[in-house]
Amino acid sequence: MPATIPGITILGATGSIGVSTLEVIAAQKDRFRVVALTANTQVDRLFQQCQAFEPKFAVMVDADAAQQLESKINRAGLEIQVLQGLDGLIEVATLAQTDHVMAAIVGGAGLLPSLAAAEAGKRVLLANKEALVMSGQLFMDAVQKNGAELLPIDSEHNAIFQCMPDHYCQGLAAVGVRKILLTGSGGPFRNTPFEELARVTPDQACAHPNWSMGRKISVDSATMMNKGLELIEACWLFDTSPDTIEIVVHPQSIIHSMVEYVDGSVLAQMGMPDMRTPIAHALAWPQRMESGVERLDFFACGQLDFQEPDYNRFPCLRLAEEAIRTGGTMPAILNAANEVAVQAFLDQKLPFTRIAVLIEKVMNSVDSRNADSLDIILEADARARDAASRMILAA
Numbered sequence: 001m002p003a004t005i006p007g008i009t010i011l012g013a014t015g016s017i018g019v020s021t022l023e024v025i026a027a028q029k030d031r032f033r034v035v036a037l038t039a040n041t042q043v044d045r046l047f048q049q050c051q052a053f054e055p056k057f058a059v060m061v062d063a064d065a066a067q068q069l070e071s072k073i074n075r076a077g078l079e080i081q082v083l084q085g086l087d088g089l090i091e092v093a094t095l096a097q098t099d100h101v102m103a104a105i106v107g108g109a110g111l112l113p114s115l116a117a118a119e120a121g122k123r124v125l126l127a128n129k130e131a132l133v134m135s136g137q138l139f140m141d142a143v144q145k146n147g148a149e150l151l152p153i154d155s156e157h158n159a160i161f162q163c164m165p166d167h168y169c170q171g172l173a174a175v176g177v178r179k180i181l182l183t184g185s186g187g188p189f190r191n192t193p194f195e196e197l198a199r200v201t202p203d204q205a206c207a208h209p210n211w212s213m214g215r216k217i218s219v220d221s222a223t224m225m226n227k228g229l230e231l232i233e234a235c236w237l238f239d240t241s242p243d244t245i246e247i248v249v250h251p252q253s254i255i256h257s258m259v260e261y262v263d264g265s266v267l268a269q270m271g272m273p274d275m276r277t278p279i280a281h282a283l284a285w286p287q288r289m290e291s292g293v294e295r296l297d298f299f300a301c302g303q304l305d306f307q308e309p310d311y312n313r314f315p316c317l318r319l320a321e322e323a324i325r326t327g328g329t330m331p332a333i334l335n336a337a338n339e340v341a342v343q344a345f346l347d348q349k350l351p352f353t354r355i356a357v358l359i360e361k362v363m364n365s366v367d368s369r370n371a372d373s374l375d376i377i378l379e380a381d382a383r384a385r386d387a388a389s390r391m392i393l394a395a
């Protein structure tokens, strides 16, 4: 048991990761204090969470939603301060009472609050991979300069972190690591006949075979852009290049990733596909605690399969690799174009197979610059979103 009970802010509390985090905390109530919860528009869900966890602060990004939440909180007699907008998110990501920040907002909207948490020297539990994809070096510098701790929540990166030796920050070669084996299930369309992909629906794309997740990451898994974003994320987290990272398709999602050493040893982290495991790992690190996740039953899980990724079926993998090799603001451009394309697909304005086509067009039309400052990154993000939106309208 820690000497003082750490306070936690959950950015994106009403989402899939936010809800799983609160489930883990609910079972460990004497180990954590919930200081702040945030959401975008889901008032009722945030209100229920406020009743259950009684944080000091609740943030709704949307102003009308913030007013509605405040009325509900006042009527219920709860002593919770309601904040709104990006300022509210940044305020609760940097509070003195907060030790841990779960960064679980989806997409580029999470960049500024996640970065603020790093700049405030917090333990940042990073689910919001888009923030790191967009701002790579800047984010890692903020972590280092301000004595923050960055712990990956993405199951693959959390697995890699668990399989890394101590002192891997000295460089992977220096500690005998030869390869990172980044596993991915291949998503719901791994075996779908190629000619049917143009007609798949948002609901089909969001029906992931192994994981239950928000709609944006579910579509990313279906295009395998999720694995592409994770490749970029792994390059930053483990200070390496795509040459050291091999993507391995593993449909059962039992192995969550592996680290290969120069002596031929391969360490794998395994478990049920349930995000409460990496969440509990990062919350308790360097200790361990119960997560509520079912035991992995080796006699029931059956055969484990491995395949090479199919770059023809999943062109987003190639685009993500190109983006990190180009460097500068290109990963931010890739990410922004992807967010716009995925939303258009979810709104049934873009066929599934046009997602990658659109991203490639945007990458070819928006120049990459050195990602030296936040302003430059945000400008690239805005230009890419604008270009993508115009291309969708013109199609």
Ligand code: NDP
Residues within 6 Å of the ligand: 011, 012, 013, 014, 015, 016, 017, 018, 038, 039, 040, 041, 042, 043, 061, 103, 104, 105, 106, 107, 109, 110, 127, 128, 129, 130, 153, 154, 155, 211, 212, 213, 214, 215, 216, 217, 275
């Ligand atoms: P969800 O869509 O389920 O939840 C997103 C959360 O972010 C919600 O709380 C939502 O609020 C909030 N939000 C949405 N838009 C904004 C905005 N513009 N400003 C502020 N808050 C906003 O997403 P997931 O939980 O699935 O994913 C969250 C992050 O974690 C993503 O980056 C994803 O890639 C990553 N991740 C998710 C995994 C999973 O299993 N789900 C696994 C690994 C990584 P509201 O509910 O009000 O809309």
